Amino acid sequence: MAKRAVLLEQFRLLLIAIGFFTRIPVPSQINVDSDSLNHASRYFGVVGTLVGAIAALVMWLVSLVMPMSVAIVMAMLTGVLLTGGFHEDGLADTADGFGGGWTVADKLSIMKDSRLGSYGAIALVLVLLLKFSLLTELALYDPVSALGALVLAHTLSRVIAASLIYTETYVRDEGKSKPLANQQTFHDLLILIISGMLLVVVISPTAMLTFVIAGFIIRTLLCFCFRRQIGGYTGDTLGAAQQTSELAIYMLLLVGRTNGA
Numbered sequence: 001m002a003k004r005a006v007l008l009e010q011f012r013l014l015l016i017a018i019g020f021f022t023r024i025p026v027p028s029q030i031n032v033d034s035d036s037l038n039h040a041s042r043y044f045g046v047v048g049t050l051v052g053a054i055a056a057l058v059m060w061l062v063s064l065v066m067p068m069s070v071a072i073v074m075a076m077l078t079g080v081l082l083t084g085g086f087h088e089d090g091l092a093d094t095a096d097g098f099g100g101g102w103t104v105a106d107k108l109s110i111m112k113d114s115r116l117g118s119y120g121a122i123a124l125v126l127v128l129l130l131k132f133s134l135l136t137e138l139a140l141y142d143p144v145s146a147l148g149a150l151v152l153a154h155t156l157s158r159v160i161a162a163s164l165i166y167t168e169t170y171v172r173d174e175g176k177s178k179p180l181a182n183q184q185t186f187h188d189l190l191i192l193i194i195s196g197m198l199l200v201v202v203i204s205p206t207a208m209l210t211f212v213i214a215g216f217i218i219r220t221l222l223c224f225c226f227r228r229q230i231g232g233y234t235g236d237t238l239g240a241a242q243q244t245s246e247l248a249i250y251m252l253l254l255v256g257r258t259n260g261a
Contacts, residue, residue: 012036017043021158022051023084038183042191045159049199052154055079056147068143072135075150076128090239091127092120097236098229107229108172111236127243134250141257148203149253156211157245159196160219161238163189168223169232207256211249218248 012030017040019026059075080088093111099119101107110117139146166189170182184192200211222241226233233241 013040014043014046016040017047018050021047021086022082024050024082039185039188041162041165041184042188043195044162045155045192045195045199048155048158049151049195051079051082052151054082055154056150059150060143060147063143068139068146069132069136072132072139072146075135076131079150079154087239087242088124088127090236091243092116092124093236094240095123096120104171104230108234111234112172127247130247131250134247134254137254138250138257145253145257149250152199152203152253153246153249155199156196156215156249157242159192160215160222160245161241162192163219164223164226164233164238164241168226170234171230171232172234210252210256214248214252218245 013036015026015030016032016036018024019030019032020037020040021044055075055078058078059071062074063071093113096113096117096119097107097109097111100117101110135146135149138149162184165182165184166186196215197208197212200208204211222244226237226241230237
């Protein structure tokens with residue numbers, strides 16, 4: 001009975017994570033409080049796996065009847081629709097804040113503004129263009145590689161972004177529209193990391209060490225940037241971390257393909 005209760009609680013946390021980070025419907029009776037949301041951060045990588053798998057499925061289905069370039073755009077669109085552009089919005093706000101503010105207070109104020117500025121627009125265009133280009137190049141080597149890349153990048157990028165909660169300081173108490181997971185136990189972090197590593201074992205077991213080292217480097221650079229800019233993280237910077245990490249993983253996969261790995 002105790003084991004069943006534990007499994008049900010984990011399933012509840014997973015549904016909270018899905019409901020928070022996607023537009024996928026979850027039962028409305030699930031109770032969401034700040035503590036539950038904090039613990040649900042352990043499953044943010046699993047949410048990435050779900051989003052990446054659906055996007056990969058769309059890419060494969062569209063590629064059966066249309067050119068791969070169209071399939072890639074449809075896969076990217078699927079990812080945006082599934083998440084409501086949650087992470088892309090964070091990227092744009094972060095670019096506006098970091099690019100347009102001189103002080104920490106100015107940067108945080110700009111990031112709270114829902115309007116899109118020039119820095120945010122430039123960041124969105126360049127990131128989406130680069131994402132399309134990287135996936136297209138991967139598909140030229142092997143379409144299956146592009147499908148696997150979608151699942152892997154969506155998962156690991158969320159693992160990296162969510163792991164920032166454990167060590168970094170949350171620098172704003174109020175969110176713009178949603179609550180935010182801003183605390184994480186070591187147990188939450190461990191489950192988060194394991195979820196990412198299990199996927200690497202399934203998709204690319206020989207590259208495990210490469211992904212561990214790359215993930216550590218990406219995370220370190222993100223921490224350095226966010227600490228230097230605002231002294232910690234916000235929900236927006238977590239979105240930016242996800243988007244930039246996703247790009248970095250595509251680049252890493254493409255380098256591996258280019259060098260025959």
